[in-house]
Amino acid sequence: MPNVLNFENKRAYFRKELEKISRNYHHRQRLSIHIKRNNIFTEAFAQLGHKSPSDLLGSLHVDFTGERGADAGGLTRDFFIELSRAMFNPNYSLFNLTSNGVTYYPNSQSFVNPDHLNFFKFIGRMIGKALFDGHLLECYFSKPLYKMMVGQDITFEDQQDLDNDYFRSCRWGIENKIDDQELYFTVTTDYFGRIEEKELIPGGQNVKVNDENKIDYFEKMGYFRMYESIKQQIDSFLQGFHELIPKNLARIFSPSEMELLISGLPNFDRK
DSSP states (O other): OOOOOSHHHHHHHHHHHHHHHHHTTTTSOOEEEEEOGGGHHHHHHHHHTTSOTTGGGSOEEEEETTOOOOOSSHHHHHHHHHHHHHTTOGGGOOEEEOTTSSOEEEOTTGGGSTTHHHHHHHHHHHHHHHHHHTOOOOOOBOHHHHHHHTTOOOOGGGHHHHOHHHHHHHHHHHHSOOTTSOOBSEEEEEETTEEEEEESSTTGGGOBOOTTTHHHHHHHHHHHHHTGGGHHHHHHHHHHHHHHSOHHHHTTSOHHHHHHHHHOSOSSOOO
16 A cells, blocks of 8 residues: 555545556547436446446547537536436435435345346446546445445444434443343344344344343444345445456545545535
8 A cells, every 4th residue: 555645645646546557458449328318327327337347448438319519528527427316316226315314325125126236336337437537426425335445344333324313222222221122133124015034143033132242233233234234235336346446446545535536525514
């Protein structure tokens, strides 16, 4: 890891390393896509989703159907902005809005969309492509996802950014006696009316939560909510992202710096 001290130094090093990678693919053909603005996500997926990671490093040229004008950079910039907005369309069932009302996290029930894992992988690739090409996106994720993008472990406290009400209820449980509550090392999930109980530890349905093991219980519940319950979605997203952005480069950034790198300064205040 380079001896870099601040975000600007890290970003300069990051750009330099991406340029080195790009030079290895200078022979790649230009990527030309023709899409409709009102159907940008599915059409972009249809035209780019089958491309290999190396093919995606080719120069991107965008034409919007029914619009005149050459792409001198502006149309490509519009493409990335509108694509990043479209991926949060609730009709795709890919992301849920978190409790702060401004950031998003993968939807545990995204499986209602048969292509959901391919979509998550595509989204990861497109974020990587935008970073390669130097374009900002309008996508703001919850902190746990940024942590996983830069290779950091998620912690119990990260739930606060995802679901503050649930985090506060867990914090209350840690700070108060809960021996009299009927809690076990299990979690109940509802898949559109099909109720399933999953064990957080082997034999968890027979292990009662008490004041001695409750911290372990709440930590395992947090890990389940932030990762295990959406493991396939997150793994697909990270696979696509790291196919273009090497893990060793992503790791030089903090989670907040990765957010800044992808989306610039947000125009909202997190509470």
